Amino acid sequence: MAKVVVIGGGIAGLTAATTLASRLRDKVEVIVLTKEPYYVSGPTRPLILTDEERFERIIRGYGYVGSLGIKVVYGAVSSIDPGNRVVKYVESPPYGTAGGALSYDYLIVAPGVVFDGSGITGYGKWWWVNSNVYDPGMLTELKSKLWSINQGTVLIYAPKAPYRCAPAPTETALLAHTVLKHRGVRDRVRIIHVDANDKTQPPIIADKVKELYDKAGIELVTNQDITELSSNEVVTRSGERYKFDVLAMLEPNRAPSFIRDAGLGDNWFEVRSPTDLRHVKYDDVLAAGDAAKLPYPKNQEIAFESTLFAVNKILEDLGVGDRVNVQYAFVGWAYLGNIEGRLETLSLQFGFDYTQQTPKPIKDPEPKREYTVQKDRWMQTYLSKLFGY
Numbered sequence: 001m002a003k004v005v006v007i008g009g010g011i012a013g014l015t016a017a018t019t020l021a022s023r024l025r026d027k028v029e030v031i032v033l034t035k036e037p038y039y040v041s042g043p044t045r046p047l048i049l050t051d052e053e054r055f056e057r058i059i060r061g062y063g064y065v066g067s068l069g070i071k072v073v074y075g076a077v078s079s080i081d082p083g084n085r086v087v088k089y090v091e092s093p094p095y096g097t098a099g100g101a102l103s104y105d106y107l108i109v110a111p112g113v114v115f116d117g118s119g120i121t122g123y124g125k126w127w128w129v130n131s132n133v134y135d136p137g138m139l140t141e142l143k144s145k146l147w148s149i150n151q152g153t154v155l156i157y158a159p160k161a162p163y164r165c166a167p168a169p170t171e172t173a174l175l176a177h178t179v180l181k182h183r184g185v186r187d188r189v190r191i192i193h194v195d196a197n198d199k200t201q202p203p204i205i206a207d208k209v210k211e212l213y214d215k216a217g218i219e220l221v222t223n224q225d226i227t228e229l230s231s232n233e234v235v236t237r238s239g240e241r242y243k244f245d246v247l248a249m250l251e252p253n254r255a256p257s258f259i260r261d262a263g264l265g266d267n268w269f270e271v272r273s274p275t276d277l278r279h280v281k282y283d284d285v286l287a288a289g290d291a292a293k294l295p296y297p298k299n300q301e302i303a304f305e306s307t308l309f310a311v312n313k314i315l316e317d318l319g320v321g322d323r324v325n326v327q328y329a330f331v332g333w334a335y336l337g338n339i340e341g342r343l344e345t346l347s348l349q350f351g352f353d354y355t356q357q358t359p360k361p362i363k364d365p366e367p368k369r370e371y372t373v374q375k376d377r378w379m380q381t382y383l384s385k386l387f388g389y
């Protein structure tokens, strides 16, 4: 029986585990090694800011996964030894074991991303002034700041792409506008979005976002990456200074350092190609999801599709006839908030079909309330499929 160890109990990790367990039943033992006994889903999380989403709707546990015969081990991976096919992990309280090692026949590496501010001067001292929509704790802090600030400046920052969820910084800016307008203090609070890229991400909707920013009075500065942070100011590489009262900065993203330490990649896990997710050197170590170096945005659909390509390689290797049908394409929705300050967010629909020689973009330029509802349904469907409810 082949033993498959999956690092990460998120979108990619659970897609891999549940697909392999259902396809191969008695032919594989699947172990998911993940650091927490719960999962907090991302896409609808920014709506917590406007009270349109609640944590209880987006947090899940692993009971259903266990009921499928998949073993879930709670622990934080500390190292991979690909030469000897061993993963080591340390205790990750409050659940789990005192740490240990797991051997494998196949390893799927799907731990997502790390937000790393260590390259920003002053971050080590002033990290705590930052809050954003990416981390649940920080999100509640950002919410509390937006619902109490009466004057000053809110500064939002997007680092150089690729980073997790391209539109999240613009969503943050527009949802901040919505909250402040709703509270009647918007004319006393500046919102500045500093972006390290030449356009807000994803570029396909940058024109629409800019149009809305102009209407909402959100100031946009592009091509400026933050290199310094202090208690109330950031400095960019070219020396521009921006004061803030509330900072919502997304730190530069990378894969967890155990990937680099194992020689599996530098910032991201080096795969052979977008459809062959094996490591360039090791046939039995594959990546999936945001940690993989892919020429696509880091989002949930791409995480899901890359995982199915990884699963197909294992099925092929094990001589299983049927492959999972999969292609790279996605439709996504970016929250635009509500310019009038009603707590009823509108969204834009956009997407890419990467099966075409020249990737085909799709965009409906009309913001719609119905797209916000559609995103919620899409997210809840993912959660039901992977977590059973």
Ligand SMILES: Cc1cc2nc3c(=O)[nH]c(=O)nc-3n(C[C@H](O)[C@H](O)[C@H](O)COP(=O)(O)OP(=O)(O)OC[C@H]3O[C@@H](n4cnc5c(N)ncnc54)[C@H](O)[C@@H]3O)c2cc1C
Pocket (backbone or CB within 6 Å): 007, 008, 009, 010, 011, 012, 013, 033, 034, 035, 036, 039, 041, 042, 043, 044, 045, 046, 075, 076, 077, 078, 110, 111, 112, 113, 133, 134, 135, 164, 165, 168, 256, 288, 289, 290, 291, 298, 299, 300, 301, 303, 332, 333
């Ligand atoms: C605020 C926010 C908004 C988003 N919006 C959208 C959106 O609108 N549309 C969209 O398509 N995508 C969106 N995303 C992105 C989407 O959630 C990710 O692309 C997707 O979850 C990636 O899947 P993954 O499996 O690679 O990572 P994750 O789903 O993050 O799973 C990683 C798992 O690995 C575990 N792990 C990490 N390190 C270790 C370790 N050392 N040891 C053991 N386990 C570990 C984690 O605990 C987690 O369970 C958003 C994300 C966030 C945070």
